[in-house]
Amino acid sequence: MTSGSVIFLVLVLGVAVLGFLAARWGRRDLRSLDEWALGGRRFGTIVTWFLLGGDLYTAYTFIAVPAFAFGSGAIAFFAVPYTTIAYPLAFLVMARFWTAAKARGYVTTADFVHDRFKSRPLELAVALTGVVATMPYIALQLIGVQVVLERSGIAPTHGSAVTMLVVAFALLAAYTFTSGLRAPAMIAFVKDTLIYITVIAAIIIIPKSLGGWAHIFSAAQSALAAKAKPGSTMLTPPLYFAYSSLALGSALALFIYPHSITSVLSARSADVIRRNCALLPLYSILLTLIALLGYCALAAHIHVSDPNFAIPDLFTRFFPNWFAGVAFAAIVIGALVPAAIMAIGAANLFASNILQTFQTRLERPAVETRTARIIALLVLAGGLAIALTIKPLYAIEFQLLGGSWIVQIFPAVILGLYTVWFHRHALLAGWAAGLATATWMAQSTKFATTIFPLHAGITLPGYIAFYALLVNLAVAAVATPLLRLAKNELGAARVG
Amino acid sequence: MKRRLCYWLLLIPFAATLVPPLYARSSPALFGFPFFYWYQIAWIVLAAAIVWIVYAATRERERD
Numbered sequence: 001m002t003s004g005s006v007i008f009l010v011l012v013l014g015v016a017v018l019g020f021l022a023a024r025w026g027r028r029d030l031r032s033l034d035e036w037a038l039g040g041r042r043f044g045t046i047v048t049w050f051l052l053g054g055d056l057y058t059a060y061t062f063i064a065v066p067a068f069a070f071g072s073g074a075i076a077f078f079a080v081p082y083t084t085i086a087y088p089l090a091f092l093v094m095a096r097f098w099t100a101a102k103a104r105g106y107v108t109t110a111d112f113v114h115d116r117f118k119s120r121p122l123e124l125a126v127a128l129t130g131v132v133a134t135m136p137y138i139a140l141q142l143i144g145v146q147v148v149l150e151r152s153g154i155a156p157t158h159g160s161a162v163t164m165l166v167v168a169f170a171l172l173a174a175y176t177f178t179s180g181l182r183a184p185a186m187i188a189f190v191k192d193t194l195i196y197i198t199v200i201a202a203i204i205i206i207p208k209s210l211g212g213w214a215h216i217f218s219a220a221q222s223a224l225a226a227k228a229k230p231g232s233t234m235l236t237p238p239l240y241f242a243y244s245s246l247a248l249g250s251a252l253a254l255f256i257y258p259h260s261i262t263s264v265l266s267a268r269s270a271d272v273i274r275r276n277c278a279l280l281p282l283y284s285i286l287l288t289l290i291a292l293l294g295y296c297a298l299a300a301h302i303h304v305s306d307p308n309f310a311i312p313d314l315f316t317r318f319f320p321n322w323f324a325g326v327a328f329a330a331i332v333i334g335a336l337v338p339a340a341i342m343a344i345g346a347a348n349l350f351a352s353n354i355l356q357t358f359q360t361r362l363e364r365p366a367v368e369t370r371t372a373r374i375i376a377l378l379v380l381a382g383g384l385a386i387a388l389t390i391k392p393l394y395a396i397e398f399q400l401l402g403g404s405w406i407v408q409i410f411p412a413v414i415l416g417l418y419t420v421w422f423h424r425h426a427l428l429a430g431w432a433a434g435l436a437t438a439t440w441m442a443q444s445t446k447f448a449t450t451i452f453p454l455h456a457g458i459t460l461p462g463y464i465a466f467y468a469l470l471v472n473l474a475v476a477a478v479a480t481p482l483l484r485l486a487k488n489e490l491g492a493a494r495v496g
Numbered sequence: 497m498k499r500r501l502c503y504w505l506l507l508i509p510f511a512a513t514l515v516p517p518l519y520a521r522s523s524p525a526l527f528g529f530p531f532f533y534w535y536q537i538a539w540i541v542l543a544a545a546i547v548w549i550v551y552a553a554t555r556e557r558e559r560d
Contacts, residue, residue, distance in 0.1 A: 074520075074532065077532075077533070077536065080513075080536040080537070080540065081513035081514060081536060081539070083540070084509055084513050084536070084539050084540050084543045085509050085510050085513060085514070085543070087543060087544065087547055088506035088507075088509050088510070088543060088546065088547055089506075091506065091547050091550065091551070092503065092506065212528055213527060213528030213529055214525070214528030215528075216528075217528065217529070217530060217533075233530070234520065234521070234522060234530065234532060235516055235520040235532060236520075237517075237520075240516040240517060240520070243516050244514045244515070244516060247513070247514060248514060271555070274547075274551050274555075275551060277547050277551075278544050278545075278547040278548035278551055279544075281540050281541070281543065281544040281547075282544075284540045285537065285540055285541075288533075288536070288537055288540070292533075
């Protein structure tokens with residue numbers, strides 16, 4: 001066994017131990033859902049910074065985005081404006097959501113929707129969307145783990161990589177079950193530290209050996225142009241709208257995912273959220289640098305059968321063996337932290353809003369933690385099943401498809417924070433129309449890409465989430481006055 | 497009233513980063529980075545600064 005493999009195993013097993021020990025953090029009663037799922041809503045600015053950073057920057061950042069840059073070029077960098085504008089947006093809406101949730105005891109977005117619109121079907125719609133959209137995102141994390149195990153030499157064969165993935169997954173499931181949100185909150189400190197060390201080292205060592213950034217960009221350009229499906233390091237006009245809509249659609253989706261909500265609600269105050277919206281962008285700089293490592297892999301003439309292998313192979317080539325072990329542990333832990341929070345977030349929705357309703361929970365509180373724990377295991381198993389069965393060209397498509405679904409709850413959850421103008425049935429109709437549009441557009445490309453070529457005189461390729469959200473909003477906006485009119489006429493007829 | 501206006505500042509990062517024709521070009525380069533790349537990295541920092549300014553300007557009002 002190499003020194004890198006030893007370091008890797010020590011780090012990964014070490015954080016698993018930390019995950020179990022986290023149950024003792026603060027010594028509270030973990031049978032309460034507020035404690036198990038939200039850490040008691042007590043986290044300050046620093047814990048929240050690590051937790052949200054560990055939660056939002058996932059295998060998506062470490063594997064999927066650089067793989068996309070490696071395979072397609074400039075279009076992958078939509079992730080930069082995406083993670084830039086997400087924060088001014090969250091500054092406004094998430095602080096407001098936190099305040100509403102604290103006042104009324106919400107644990108999920110569906111709690112809010114039930115309380116605001118008094119609609120059980122809408123609560124179910126929001127909860128189901130959250131659970132379903134989270135599964136492919138978990139699958140993306142597990143693919144990140146598998147890719148590392150397979151390419152790092154830690155698992156000698158594809159078969160043993162799958163076995164090790166299942167073991168890592170079982171540990172993840174066990175400490176999530178035991179400690180709830182405290183486990184990823186504690187592990188996030190280790191994860192983020194390792195990630196910063198890895199990326200800083202990569203950015204110092206790799207460009208120097210490749211002859212500097214100017215050379216990396218021109219070498220990446222030649223490599224992209226020579227591909228079977230040529231790419232470029234410069235965004236071309238036909239892709240402008242795809243770029244913007246990917247960024248905007250992803251930003252609108254980011255904070256309404258169950259795992260984001262879970263981390264946001266675990267903060268001590270709305271001010272903790274606001275402050276973090278100015279501090280978290282440090283991770284976006286990290287994301288950009290990691291995406292640029294995709295170009296470094298091109299410049300280093302790394303040839304791989306699967307673009308997801310680009311980053312692991314780059315690390316193997318340029319890092320000494322022991323440090324590659326640190327880097328691989330960083331990626332794997334970086335995938336396991338968000339996977340745990342995603343499972344908790346989806347389990348909250350399932351236990352609180354599908355099996356019960358917000359209303360009945362208020363009457364009979366604190367009974368659902370047992371259920372939530374078991375459902376967290378099922379959600380993780382669902383993600384594992386997707387990861388082992390579906391294989392898109394780019395792993396990023398998992399996240400983009402999940403985003404196309406989750407963004408359909410935006411009108412009810414986020415616009416609902418500001419206005420009750422929308423009729424609840426109109427919101428439901430909009431949600432259904434948006435979901436149907438997104439799914440239809442995705443299957444029309446055979447789930448190969450989430451950029452849909454809309455034909456309207458000219459062909460305008462854009463992110464499915466964006467188009468489907470427009471359909472959603474249009475239906476909700478048209479149906480609202482119609483439903484009011486129908487009700488008034490019905491009322492008038494009764495009076496007459 | 498003046499402080500409420502502050503929130504409009506949050507729109508600036510959207511305008512600056514969601515319109516690729518503004519920045520999808522190679523020059524001027526900086527430290528070997530084409531304009532497209534360093535412009536967007538710069539906006540991560542600028543957007544964070546804007547959020548902090550709005551936070552600082554509106555903090556008091558929220559406490560009242």
